[in-house]
Amino acid sequence: xxxxxxxxxxxxxxxxxxxxxxxxxxxxxxxxxxxxxxxxxxxxxxxxxxxxxxxxxxxxxxxxxxxxxxxxxxxxxxxxxxxxxxxxxxxxxxxxxxxxxxxxxxxxxxxxxxxxxxxxxxxxxxxxxxxxxxxxxxxxxxxxxxxxxxxxxxxxxxxxxxxxxxxxxxxxxxxxxxxxxxxxxxxxxxxxxxxxxxxxxxxxxxxxxxxxxxxxxxxxxxxxxxxxxxxxxxxxxxxxxxxxxxxxxxxxxxxxxxxxxxxxxxxxxxxxxxxxxxxxxxxxxxxxxxxxxxxxxxxxxxxxxxxxxxxxxxxxxxxxxxxxxxxxxxxxxxxxxxxxxxxxxxxxxxxxxxxxxxxxxxxxxxxxxxxxxxxxxxxxxxxxxxxxxxxxxxxxxxxxxxxxxxxxx
Amino acid sequence: xxxxxxxxxxxxxxxxxxxxxxxxxxxxxxxxxxxxxxxxxxxxxxxxxxxxxxxxxxxxxxxxxxxxxxxxxxxxxxxxxxxxxxxxxxxxxxxxxxxxxxxxxxxxxxxxxxxxxxxxxxxxxxxxxxxxxxxxxxxxxxxxxxxxxxxxxxxxxxxxxxxxxxxxxxxxxxxxxxxxxxxxxxxxxxxxxxxxxxxxxxxxxxxxxxxxxxxxxxxxxxxxxxxxxxxxxxxxxxxxxxxxxxxxxxxxxxxxxxxxxxxxxxxxxxxxxxxxxxxxxxxxxxxxxxxxxxxxxxxxxxxxxxxxxxxxxxxxxxxxxxxxxxxxxxxxxxxxxxxxxxxxxxxxxxxxxxxxxxxxxxxxxxxxxxxxxxxxxxxxxxxxxxxxxxxxxxxxxxxxxxxxxxxxxxxxxxxxxxxxxxxxxxxxxxxxxxxxxxxxxxxxxxxxxxxxxxxxxxxxxxxxxxxxxxxxxxxxxx
Numbered sequence: 070x071x072x073x074x075x076x077x078x079x080x081x082x083x084x085x086x087x088x089x090x091x092x093x094x095x096x097x098x099x100x101x102x103x104x105x106x107x108x109x110x111x112x113x114x115x116x117x118x119x120x121x122x123x124x125x126x127x128x129x130x131x132x133x134x135x136x137x138x139x140x141x142x143x144x145x146x147x148x149x150x151x152x153x154x155x156x157x158x159x160x161x162x163x164x165x166x167x168x169x170x171x172x173x174x175x176x177x178x179x180x181x182x183x184x185x186x187x188x189x190x191x192x193x194x195x196x197x198x199x200x201x202x203x204x205x206x207x208x209x210x211x212x213x214x215x216x217x218x219x220x221x222x223x224x225x226x227x228x229x230x231x232x233x234x235x236x237x238x239x240x241x242x243x244x245x246x247x248x249x250x251x252x253x254x255x256x257x258x259x260x261x262x263x264x265x266x267x268x269x270x271x272x273x274x275x276x277x278x279x280x281x282x283x284x285x286x287x288x289x290x291x292x293x294x295x296x297x298x299x300x301x302x303x304x305x306x307x308x309x310x311x312x313x314x315x316x317x318x319x320x321x322x323x324x325x326x327x328x329x330x331x332x333x334x335x336x337x338x339x340x341x342x343x344x345x346x347x348x349x350x351x352x353x354x355x356x357x358x359x360x361x362x363x364x365x366x367x368x369x370x371x372x373x374x375x376x377x378x379x380x381x382x383x384x385x386x387x388x389x390x391x392x393x394x395x396x397x398x399x400x401x402x403x404x405x406x407x408x409x410x411x412x413x414x415x416x417x418x419x420x421x422x423x424x425x426x427x428x429x430x431x432x433x434x435x436x437x438x439x440x441x442x443x444x445x446x447x448x449x450x451x452x453x454x455x456x457x458x459x460x461x462x463x464x465x466x467x468x469x470x471x472x473x474x475x476x477x478x
Numbered sequence: 479x480x481x482x483x484x485x486x487x488x489x490x491x492x493x494x495x496x497x498x499x500x501x502x503x504x505x506x507x508x509x510x511x512x513x514x515x516x517x518x519x520x521x522x523x524x525x526x527x528x529x530x531x532x533x534x535x536x537x538x539x540x541x542x543x544x545x546x547x548x549x550x551x552x553x554x555x556x557x558x559x560x561x562x563x564x565x566x567x568x569x570x571x572x573x574x575x576x577x578x579x580x581x582x583x584x585x586x587x588x589x590x591x592x593x594x595x596x597x598x599x600x601x602x603x604x605x606x607x608x609x610x611x612x613x614x615x616x617x618x619x620x621x622x623x624x625x626x627x628x629x630x631x632x633x634x635x636x637x638x639x640x641x642x643x644x645x646x647x648x649x650x651x652x653x654x655x656x657x658x659x660x661x662x663x664x665x666x667x668x669x670x671x672x673x674x675x676x677x678x679x680x681x682x683x684x685x686x687x688x689x690x691x692x693x694x695x696x697x698x699x700x701x702x703x704x705x706x707x708x709x710x711x712x713x714x715x716x717x718x719x720x721x722x723x724x725x726x727x728x729x730x731x732x733x734x735x736x737x738x739x740x741x742x743x744x745x746x747x748x749x750x751x752x753x754x755x756x757x758x759x760x761x762x763x764x765x766x767x768x769x770x771x772x773x774x775x776x777x778x779x780x781x782x783x784x785x786x787x788x789x790x791x792x793x794x795x796x797x798x799x800x801x802x803x804x805x806x807x808x809x810x811x812x813x814x815x816x817x818x819x820x821x822x823x824x825x826x827x828x829x830x831x832x833x834x835x836x837x838x839x840x841x842x843x844x845x846x847x848x849x850x851x852x853x854x855x856x857x858x859x860x861x862x863x864x865x866x867x868x869x870x871x872x873x874x875x876x877x878x879x880x881x882x883x884x885x886x887x888x889x890x891x892x893x894x895x896x897x898x899x900x901x902x903x904x905x906x907x908x909x910x911x912x913x914x915x916x917x918x919x920x921x922x923x924x925x926x927x928x929x930x931x932x933x934x935x936x937x938x939x940x941x942x943x944x945x946x947x948x949x950x951x952x953x954x955x956x
Contacts, residue, residue, distance in 0.1 A: 073525065
């Protein structure tokens, strides 16, 4: 009925955040349950009509598909479907449906070694220092280790850096996925896509092999969709990331030296620092969190999608405090992102980037901080501004002045 | 399209209407079109939902979201072209269509639908007023001759399309004026007849010849018709009224609605009608709860009836439909027409048992209440409620119980096309061809009694079928 899910104007209150429109939503979970009952019933009827008893017996039976109407449609004129619906001749002993267990080779996963070696940390919270070679066949390294930590300690995990693993080589897909609190992964080399997917409190550090002659800030060091859906933790990448960096990040911090297209897409929380050039369509659909982009040539604006975000210069601590005071007097105060001034937060993240990765780019920026700071652009989603203002009104305004100072401290 | 948030900010606005005491004193239209600003606001309410059910709900598939948007932006000049691309007579449907599009409007799921009909009315009237409606004469004539028998909405739409395709079209009409039910079935207060004259002028320039006062079959035998024309389109409507065969039916003062309504239109047009059936000072009973019944109520009020009662055989429908159940289809619900607003008693689930009278004229009606129950075969059947019989004073009884099919005219006897089970002329909606070679059928004569907008659709589609038949191909839209 409606194909306007992207406009926030869904008239039946489904695909919208507008409180007035959401009131119009009349659906109930039971309706979905009913719907599936009806689907099941109809499927049963169709199966009975075809004389089929079990679902498995229908799989692959393209000869039973009624495609006359599809093929007769004028849009399908000239299309030949015979290869799509081709039935290979197979002896009856060959199954047409999933009937054997697949072997994912999980028992060969690197995580088994990590878990075994990290036993002192897991059992007694004793710090362990490990090092491994890694190659692209090692996928989703760290997920099982994190699961083991989480089963024992929950989301709170272990104290910072309890399990520190230094890798060398090229990591496979999803390096450090779901990494838990208290685990640090340090990689000398490069990675594939989905580094830090669903990052859950751990720390990921990636820097290129120091013997490599290429300049890190001009070369890709991590793949696409890095930090996809991360919720907590931090990551430092000495080099450039691929497309959709930090897509759907909701709470983690990340520093990178450049990104591909669609950086910070659909981001709802967390902090991202980009020390170099971004691709186009940065911040599309970004509704929360903050991104700081180093923009010495003043051209980031052209590559940012400003539908949902505003761009500001980053004020130094003094100026920010002054500005906040003025806003407060005007009755328009708002909370600080991450409870810190922008300058303090940004500087700390870049300092940590330098400390963990040895980035010369970070060093150069910090060396000339006074001059570098004004060259950063702060990407602030409009919805996030509204939320910070509302939270300020709810939590700060009603209480008396001393409490307000406490908040600032 | 439209204003993205328009439906959240703007309300449905109804077209301004003259108050009842004023409008029942005359037979002119009393509903005025929207002001420019209101039309724009109504267009802004269109959500451009993406799957425009209005467009598929509309029998002529009007491209509603497009012209809603154009009106919102004030581009009425373009809007009339878009509107005319699917509908030959938007000034008619903008007045008398029940607007199935609005029932299907996506906004109607949980809100008041966009006032689509009022926008159509606005576009059409504004375009005529500004002189934007010009004849579309064909670039080349084909030399083919087509006879269209019947000048109602189906016949006229068909004729106009065929003329624009370059054929010589002659429209035959048995009445003294062109227009069929548009002319004599719709009271002037719902649609003034100069609108038809205006269209006829346009169509004459486009190459349509009108021959009123000719009853084909009687004045113009079928063999002659087939000899003189390359194709014949039957568009004679469904004029056979449903009768009420109860005792006293033959008393004076009991008339079919369609004997009553046309007379007033003729009088309005300046004709003298001998022995006009009038409601003046009479107790009027209208039997039948549909649109024709409604028209009888409105006309009776204007003639100064002493009282008006309207009966419906079916039970009273709910005031509000169950939208999740029926949307986007046409809901059965209580509908109060502008004629009802002007004053009348309405009663449901009433069956007339007999008429009684004195000196050959009806004086009273005896009726009983009925109950509808599902019978063993699943069909709803009515049953008289014992002891519910009652009488009502009646000086004039108007039968408006619908139409059963084409009137038994001599043309149909001579051509003898195959009929369907409902006595309609049999033809498909693909080729509109009857069983008689070179003879086509469109509108109520083919589908049975229906809406003006369905007649326009059939006329248009039939024109394309005829064009294809004559030329082997057609550029006319379907």
